[in-house]
Amino acid sequence: MEPRRRTLLAGTAGVVSAVATLGAAEAVAAFVAPASSPLLAVGSLVIDLVPGWVKDLVIALFGTNDKLVLLIVLIVLGVLVVALAFGIGVLEERRPVVGAVALALVGGVAVFAATTRADATFDWAFPSIVGTAVGIIVLRVLCSRLRTWEEASGFDQARPVAGASRAALPRRSFLILLGGTAAGALVIGVGARVASAGAVAVETIRKALKLPTAAVAAAPVPAGAELGIDGLSPIVSSNDSFYRIDTALQVPNIDPSTWSLKITGMVEQEIEIGFDELLALPLQESIITLTCVSNQVGGDLIGNALWLGYPIRELLKRAKPRAGADMVLSRSIDGFTAGTPLEVLQDEQRDCLLAVGMNGEPLPLQHGFPVRMVVPGLYGYVSATKWVVELNVTRYADARAYWTDRGWSERGPIKTESRIDVPRNGARVAAGTVAVAGVAWAQHTGVEGVQVRIDDGDWTDATLASSISDDTWVQWVHEWDAPAGDHTIAVRATDAAGKTQSETPVDVVPNGAEGWHTISVGVD
CATH class of the missing domain: 2.60.40.650 (Immunoglobulin-like)
Structure with missing residues (x-):
């Protein structure tokens, strides 16, 4: 067999082994937890490891298209991963076991990424472990069959015989396993990813959800609030045009029947409330402008919407924060955290809401469905947690939030x-x-x-x-x-x-x- 052809086939075996690894891992992740997928876990780890100044530059240059830029970067990384898989295949074919060890090391990185995510449990390692094991088996078997084919080809060249080639059977065996594994892994992996994402199902639930009428309605928009000038931003931003900046690589898809919010930490009484319980409370409407701290002068990372929700201060009253507490560390289901001054959330004159509605409909998935925080007067990085699942009453001296750990100030009041x-x-x-x-x-x-x-x-x-x-x-x-x-x-x-x-x-x-x-x- 020609050296170039041998290298190409060995590298292809490595790529197919990587596809098998991901396919098996996605299938297991569908049963464990969607976020335990090595694809999402490693992607989230990359986001966390990227220096803050790089993120700021991307947001400054591309604004709400930052997710598109991130996806492009991930595609580039994907190409590099394919190149790595190709190299592992060549290594395994030429030096048996060494390539498998290299694949195991890559799997170890995926295990680390998955088990260090927020809310991760020990079983989050299973998708990466199972996927790596499957990939190693496929890699070793494919490379073994390729070597058998190569040996048979050498025999044919050394001792020409009449009739069918002696290399035909191992060649056919290798190619069938290569193609079948690739096709099967793609079908399983894509199917599992679609199943675990569940976006269609959750969106169907969201569209069917009927929000209660507000107990306290927002005051009507004054007649003179809209100047009616072409090109001027409307006084109320549509849901589709409202800016989106967050750290979620994949938008969380949360069935509201499974959602709950816990108030924990420095409180006399810890509280847990479900979605139906939240909707049963006297909700209020408020028109509030939200702003991203990354908004440049003249930028568009700002929007104004009609929000429906329940005052956070009322839940805090039930929990009874203890003396000395000065911060509430809110946590999203995807692990993002924000530190909000406790006094702001307790302010009777400020409509700090656990919002369930936006402009007359349930929150869109990308804007926090089923529940998010809306806090007037503070930049979003310290207040506007989407997909919120916990409010931990604590102190600034004892806890730090996602962005404050990356060089941003603690309290984030919005500037004029x-x-x-x-x-x-x-x-x-x-x-x-x-x-x-x-x-x-x-x-x-x-x-x-x-x-x-x-x-x-x-x-x-x-x-x-x-x-x-x-x-x-x-x-x-x-x-x-x-x-x-x-x-x-x-x-x-x-x-x-x-x-x-x-x-x-x-x-x-x-x-x-x-x-x-x-x-x-x-x-x-």
Whole structure:
């Protein structure tokens, strides 16, 4: 057999062994726990190990497309894994057992990744262990048959005989096992992954779910809150357009009948509540703006929605936090944690909710179904935990959350900001009256005023739309008599406490960006 052909077949045997490994592991994970899949576990481990500055850069460059970028990176990693599997196959064929040992080491990494995930139990190691064992067996058998084929081919060349080739039987045996294993592993693996994901089933449950009427309805949106200017962000963001930033590689699919929330830690009475119990409580509506701390000046990682939920402070009253507690560490089912000041969640004047509804329907899966936290006035990384399953009452001195462990500040109050939506940066407009418009926000403080500056001229007051509340953004507009030429437009806001945005640019790390949003436009 030609050396090149031998290498290609051995490498293919290694790739098929890797496919068998993943297929078997996915099948076992479907029975153990979907998150115990080595694919998801290793992917999540990679996310955790990526330096914070890399994540910040990706969010800054790609915004809500960060998951697409992550998937592209994982595809690249997948190509590297295929190359590794190819090499393991070649190694096993040339040096029996050595390739199998290499595959076992790779399996060990998968076991480590799975067993170190949040909520992992000892049985989360089983998918990776079983998959690795299957892969080693397939690898050894395939390479053994390939060597038998090679030996038979050498015999045929040394002693030509009439009739059928002596190498025909081992060749057929190798190829049948190679193709059959590959096809079977793909069918089993893909089927198990689809079954374990369960997204279709959970989405069906979500669509059939009828939320109760709010005991406390949100005040109607004031007639003057929407300026009706083309290109201006609507005062209430649609569910489809609402930004999504989180650490979940796969959106958790949670059957609400199995969901529960526990309040634990420094409390006199630990509490556990199910989904039906939560819906039976007097729910309230509130329109609240949420903002991501990674939102750059002028960025779109912000949205405003009508939320339906139950006040977190009421559950905390039942749990009775003990003296000395100053933080609630909320935990998502996927392991994400956020540290929220206890005093904020207990504030009678702040609508901190365990939300079950968004804009009149159950929470979309990607926005936290069945239950998430919504806290006005704090960036999402310290408050807006999706798929929440635990509130641990503790102290900042005793516990750290996911992002605070990665260089972000502990408490994350939202800064006063403003943004120009129209005209767009780089746009060309006709000379004459041009509507310069956008949104401004100072959650839980309120926006007092917005000013616009053209080129290096004086600051001019913009017209504010009616405000829904201090917890929402507000639209604004400035009617500009635009002369021909190239111009720059800047905006700044002043909050109800009298603080005006600073011109000095500040990066998003560690507690949110600052600076004036400035655009360039051409006037014809």
